[in-house]
Amino acid sequence: MSTADLTPDAIGNARANRGLHLLSWLLSASLLALAAWLLHRYLGAMAWRDVTAALLQLPASHLLGALAATATSFAMLAVFDLLAARSVAPRCPGPLAAFAGFAAHALSNTLGFHALTGGAVRYRIYAGAGVTAGDIARVVGLASLGVGLGYAVLGAAGLWMEPAIAPGWGRPVGGALAALLLAMLAWLARPRTLRLHRWSLALPGSASAALQMLIGGIEMSAAIAAMYLLLPAAIAPSFVDFVPIYLAALVAGIASHAPGGLGVFEAILLGAFPAEARADVLAGLLCYRMVYNLLPFGVAALALAVFEARRRRSPALERA
Numbered sequence: 001m002s003t004a005d006l007t008p009d010a011i012g013n014a015r016a017n018r019g020l021h022l023l024s025w026l027l028s029a030s031l032l033a034l035a036a037w038l039l040h041r042y043l044g045a046m047a048w049r050d051v052t053a054a055l056l057q058l059p060a061s062h063l064l065g066a067l068a069a070t071a072t073s074f075a076m077l078a079v080f081d082l083l084a085a086r087s088v089a090p091r092c093p094g095p096l097a098a099f100a101g102f103a104a105h106a107l108s109n110t111l112g113f114h115a116l117t118g119g120a121v122r123y124r125i126y127a128g129a130g131v132t133a134g135d136i137a138r139v140v141g142l143a144s145l146g147v148g149l150g151y152a153v154l155g156a157a158g159l160w161m162e163p164a165i166a167p168g169w170g171r172p173v174g175g176a177l178a179a180l181l182l183a184m185l186a187w188l189a190r191p192r193t194l195r196l197h198r199w200s201l202a203l204p205g206s207a208s209a210a211l212q213m214l215i216g217g218i219e220m221s222a223a224i225a226a227m228y229l230l231l232p233a234a235i236a237p238s239f240v241d242f243v244p245i246y247l248a249a250l251v252a253g254i255a256s257h258a259p260g261g262l263g264v265f266e267a268i269l270l271g272a273f274p275a276e277a278r279a280d281v282l283a284g285l286l287c288y289r290m291v292y293n294l295l296p297f298g299v300a301a302l303a304l305a306v307f308e309a310r311r312r313r314s315p316a317l318e319r320a
Helices: 008-044 048-056 060-088 094-111 114-127 133-160 170-187 206-228 239-256 264-271 275-313 315-319
Strands: 193-196 199-202
Touching: 008 239, 008 264, 008 275, 048 275, 060 094, 060 133, 060 206, 060 275, 094 114, 094 275, 114 133, 133 170, 133 199, 133 206, 133 239, 170 206, 206 239, 206 275, 239 264, 264 275
Parallel strands: none
Antiparallel strands: 193 199
């Protein structure tokens, strides 16, 4: 189809989409450039022997706590897919849905491009169970909604408690965000459907959305705790003060489109601490990347390899 065949509205929409994509990539490039500059400054002023010493001094109990928090976080992420599959494709086996949720998040958290990576992993797993492409997209949409609600719940709670970095304005902003969440629950009291062209998604009711908020709050709290436990007690702020710092670093990392937010996440967390504490923070970050990113990534990759091997040995699954 040539440009001449398009309607003015279609041409306008295409131009708007190109503009949004350009803006997104400009934002990503700016975040990556700023992160690279900050990391160059921070790492240049740091002695690596101090980082090594901080790693060796990390208590084993804190490392075990971070592992437990990571397991809790990924278990809740798996539950999001389980609930979404029960709503959209009830004939899909529950363990398969939970596995799809875990694997999708474990790989996309490390590789980046959550929508593309997580969507591809879920399609490969769900398609073998006879779930259609449209229903897979709906599962992804509902699971992503749960994750987003987790961000919102922790953001509202953290700001409402008015951490040290948000004096005077944290409580009003947190209260406004909490009010928006309550208004959303009231709006979902009646059946609602999200429509995008020919694609539709039945939104969860108030009870289901409230459950997703609870699960999302637990998941995000566990993810934050995994990093928080790896900070030395001498430099760690209160957990309430750390919540908005972590969320800001996480959102910026996602916006950068860098794999796992690598570089951007680290730059923001390092910048939140004084220069004399950054070697200890970097040691915690290195442990966090291994515990929360590389370990689940390795487990998911191995589990997917076993899944594919079993699938190839089963002619029925291969035809599906």
